[in-house]
Amino acid sequence: MLLARVTGTLVATQKNRKLEGAKLLFVQPLTLEDTPRGPELLAVDGVGAGVHEKVLIVLEGRAASDAIEKKAAPVDAAIIGIVDRVDVA
Amino acid sequence: MQLGKVIGNVVLNNQNDTLTGVKLLLVQPISSAREPIGRVIVAADSVGAGVGEHVFFVRGKEASFPFHPTEVPADAGIVGIADSWHIG
Numbered sequence: 001m002l003l004a005r006v007t008g009t010l011v012a013t014q015k016n017r018k019l020e021g022a023k024l025l026f027v028q029p030l031t032l033e034d035t036p037r038g039p040e041l042l043a044v045d046g047v048g049a050g051v052h053e054k055v056l057i058v059l060e061g062r063a064a065s066d067a068i069e070k071k072a073a074p075v076d077a078a079i080i081g082i083v084d085r086v087d088v089a
Numbered sequence: 090m091q092l093g094k095v096i097g098n099v100v101l102n103n104q105n106d107t108l109t110g111v112k113l114l115l116v117q118p119i120s121s122a123r124e125p126i127g128r129v130i131v132a133a134d135s136v137g138a139g140v141g142e143h144v145f146f147v148r149g150k151e152a153s154f155p156f157h158p159t160e161v162p163a164d165a166g167i168v169g170i171a172d173s174w175h176i177g
Contacts, residue, residue: 008121008176010092012145014136015169016155024090024145024169026121026176039126042090042145051177061151074135074154074168076147077090 002037003083004029004057006049010042018073025049025079027057032088043077044068056081090145091126092171093118095138099131107161114138114167116146121176133163136170143171 008026012019023045029037034054041057046067049055057079058064064078065071097115101108112134118126130146135155138144144167146152152166153159 008174010145010174011172012169013172016135018154019169026174039091040121042092044090061147061149065151072154072157074147074151074166075090076149076151 001056001058001080002029003032003086004041004043004055005034006051006053006055006079007040008051016074018070019044019075022068022073022075025051027055027077027079029057030054032086041077043079044073044075045079047079047082049079049082054083055079056083090147090168091118092121092174093130093132093144093146093167095140095142095144095167096129097140105162107159111156111161111163114140116144116165116167119143121174130165132165132167133161134167136167138167138170145169145171
């Protein structure tokens with residue numbers, strides 16, 4: 001899993017039927033210092049996240065599919081939580 | 090998933106049987122600012138995308154899910170056409 005920031009929204013009318021109703025958001029993975037880490041991604045939203053929020057994402061198909069409560073959805077990234085706080089010891 | 094732009098297609102002969110009828114497209118991954126990122130890939134299309142269109146695609150085994158129950162040997166698959174997007 002990775003920490004990321006939601007940076008935008010995507011509109012897609014024509015998509016795989018398993019993605020119908022799913023919200024697609026742009027996310028920018030972050031370092032612990034909140035600086036961008038690697039390229040931005042598109043993730044399905046399983047928690048009702050909004051733009052500018054800091055979130056936790058999974059980058060794995062089965063987990064991402066579970067996050068939107070679909071079986072075998074063709075997705076490889078999903079938002080699974082909104083981050084309140086990160087404590088670094 | 091990642092954004093991309095369809096820039097061409099690939100036609101095979103003597104292909105793996107499970108690829109019969111599967112449309113293969115050349116996709117240039119792009120950023121939300123429409124700048125190319127990394128190398129062009131070949132992706133299996135299940136949504137009827139065409140050259141010039143903006144799409145989003147999955148990587149990995151999930152690329153074959155739209156073709157279920159056929160087990161298509163693909164590692165990248167277009168799963169939607171990106172109509173528009175908004176950043177910020």
